[in-house]
Amino acid sequence: MKITIRLCLSAAMLGLPGLPMAQTPTQQIEPIFVPDTPITAVTIFGSLPKRPGTAVRRLDRNSAGSCAFSFTSYQDQIIDDYLDHFEGRGRSTDNTNMGADAPPGLGDRTEGFLDSSPYGSAAGGERLVTPAEDSTQTSAGCSQADRNFAAGRNYIARKDKTLDLAFAAYDAGDFPKALEAFKTSYSAIGYDEAALMLGNMYFYGQGAPRDTRQAITWYDKLADSRLNPSQYSPFDPKDPERASLRVQAQLRLARIYMAGYDVPKDPVKARQWYKAAAELNFVPARYVLARFYQSGYGSSKDIQEAVKLYTNAAEYAYVPAQLSLANLYYYGDEVKQDLPRAFAWYQQAAKQKKPQALYALALMFDQGQGVAADPAKALAFYKEAAVAGHPDAQNSLATYFYTGQIVSKNLQIARNLFQSAAMQSQPDAMVNLAAMLLKGEGAAADKPRNSDEDTVKAYVWLKLVAKLGRAPAASAAEKLETRLSDAQKAQAKRILTP
DSSP states (O other), X not given: OOOOOSOOSHHHHSSSSOOOOOOOOOOOOOOSBOOSSOOSOOOOXXXXXXXXXXXXXXXXXXXXGGGOOXXXXXXXXXXXXXXXXXXXXXXXXXXXXXXXXXXXXXXOOOXXXXXXXXXXXXXXXXXXXXXXXXXXXXXTSOOHHHHHHHHHHHHHHHHOOHHHHHHHHHHTTOHHHHHHHHHHHHHHTOOHHHHHHHHHHHHHTSSSOOOHHHHHHHHHHHHTSOOOGGGSOOOOTTSTTOOOHHHHHHHHHHHHHHHTSSSOOOHHHHHHHHHHHHHTTOHHHHHHHHHHHHHTTTSOOOHHHHHHHHHHHHHTTOHHHHHHHHHHHHHOSSBOOOHHHHHHHHHXXXXXXXXXXXXXXXXXXXXXXXXXXXXXXXXXXXXXXXXXXXXXXXXXXXHHHHHTSSSOOOHHHHHHHHHHHHTTTOHHHHHHHHHHHHHTTTOOTTSOTTOHHHHHHHHHHHHHHHHTTOHHHHHHHHHHHTTOOHHHHHHHHHHHOO
């Protein structure tokens, strides 16, 4: 958010042509999508539930050939059967929609089997479910032969050491050996880790010349393979970018096609891979998809779909989505303006100490937007955002200390805050700092007031603001330049053109 809320100090301080603040445009943009009834609070679900573990080893995507399924087929009973009996996490127990977020308490039933007892474990009280007992069994389902095959393969996988050897070679820096070892490992067992590592090594040219098409081939093997529930990405707001191996491959493919790494740029494919990652509960992908729909990247623009995706990601405490949603409601350019709802989403993002959200809350408390005006709360949020490094908040907080409003007047703190914000190219802070330098305000006790050095610095800051397109700053810099000596002009030039 880039809205400056306090009067720039320059006009009263510089003795130069006034530098008025830029005004917020008043032109209204007709909303494309009007959301439902405004709200003053929002719902946050918290972390996506992690699928419960079990002491019985889960069987992976290659467990049984006749149990193949389509990732996007949400109502196929063969999929349910495969997941229930081979993975222990079928949609019939977890949720009614693959890729949806199962609420806590669901998905606890485990119907896996020991690879040493494919017919059922008497000791564990487990027995084989026959087609007569389970209406989801079909002639094309997972037969006892499939279970026997899966058990044998799983036993081999537990004994296999090829993946360990491959990682050991990689960690030792022997990339050619690691490359071949990962290929052997994938050929033997079909490890997700091996496919991802091979894609990465070809993409970065480790152990072989860089080959993006080979990388895509290996990423595809994982990203588009038969799905097992371990490839879902449980979301944790404290570690939002954590992704399953399958999702990592999908994201790499999406980025390759977005950026056109050795392949033609393909927005449609990029969107498809982000959508695939989103269906595996990777919340950041839902946020990216929302941005696609908002901008029209890879498809026609659809603000309604963007709002739905932003909301979904925001409800799981994904801060970028919360901020984007809050901005939509705050500005009201593409949806109907709803300041209370914007305030609610900024408030959620602020709980994770996001500087932009802290500053937005300060602004809204300061101006009484979507909430009753409260100068004390505004100041508190300005302080939090300023400490977090937000340049607009630093500029606003500095004006409190400069004027002595609410807090005790302290020109040295004001100058330090203006300088911190100016170093981040905050234009109003740059002008305010120039004004204080010219008046010799806020200098350390052992420094002379209005020194030649400070005059040069003030001129430099005004020139830098002028480069940002502020015409009044350019005019002020020209007038100040007439006061500079040749030596000062030379010094300023050295600073501006190092």
